[in-house]
Amino acid sequence: MPQSAAPGKVMKRRKAEIIEAAAECFMERGYHATTVDDVAARLGATKGRVYHHYATKTDLFFDVHREGMQRLFNAQEEAKAVEGNARDRLIAMLHAHAVAMLEHHTYETVVAQGVQVHRFDQVTPDQRQTMQELISSRDEFETLFKTVLSDAIAEGSVPPVDVSVAVKVMLGGLQWSIFWYRPKKGETPGQRSELASRMVAPLVAGFGTA
Structure with a gap:
């Protein structure tokens, strides 16, 4: 069994x-300026290695986008279960x-490029x-928020707002970090968490206190 599983791994x-x-x-x-040759060179391999797994650059881009979205969904698992209102x-x-967005800066930059480059x-x-x-995956992610x-509006902990617009503004504000944030050598998870708190604070300040 282990021997048969090894090739798959x-x-x-x-x-x-x-x-x-x-x-x-x-x-x-x-997306447009990147070639399969660029990816192969980054790997230190021939482009045949890339084509062994992906028929086109577009298919490869889709998988990078898919991985980036999955990391965003994964990040929400604990947060959705937080106790409180x-x-x-x-x-x-x-x-x-x-x-x-900070930890997966590379992937989320590609997600931000989005499927619109292929429209x-x-x-x-x-x-x-x-x-x-x-596109449906991105819509599903917005729906979480x-x-x-x-729910927060219904319970009275947040004043009435246009939910769709508010969520797009909040997520868009955090997504903008791909343009100004650059990972620093030696940066710790704690430092990223502290920066994340400063990013979120102005987005929820308009909600007032609970």
Whole structure:
């Protein structure tokens, strides 16, 4: 059993390495300027290694985007279960999102590039389907925040606001960190958490005290 499982683990690890290298290239150069040769060079391998797993650069970009979104969803698991009222959960979720944006800066920069870079590109039917799935994933992520903000308004811990607009503004404000934040050598998780708190504070200040 272990022997038969080993090849699968190796394959998974190699694919993860390709995704990591691609994320770095897409972040630095953007989707259109990045080539499969760039990704292969970052890996120190031939482009045949990349093509072994991905038929096109677009398919690779989609997997980087998918991984970035999964990391954002993963970051919300504990925050959604925070004890307290809905306002407390909202603040915890915003903080978790801010931390994830900082910790996964490379991937989230690619997510921010978004599937819109392909809206006017020639894509296959399968790729178009994947585009729709990624768009749905982003909508689902927004819904997490819309739900808890609606709950907070219903319980009276947050004043009435346009939920859809408010969530887009809050998430957009945190997402903007991809333009001004750069990971620092030796930066600790505690320092990132403290920065995340400062990012979230002005977003919830308008809600007043609970």
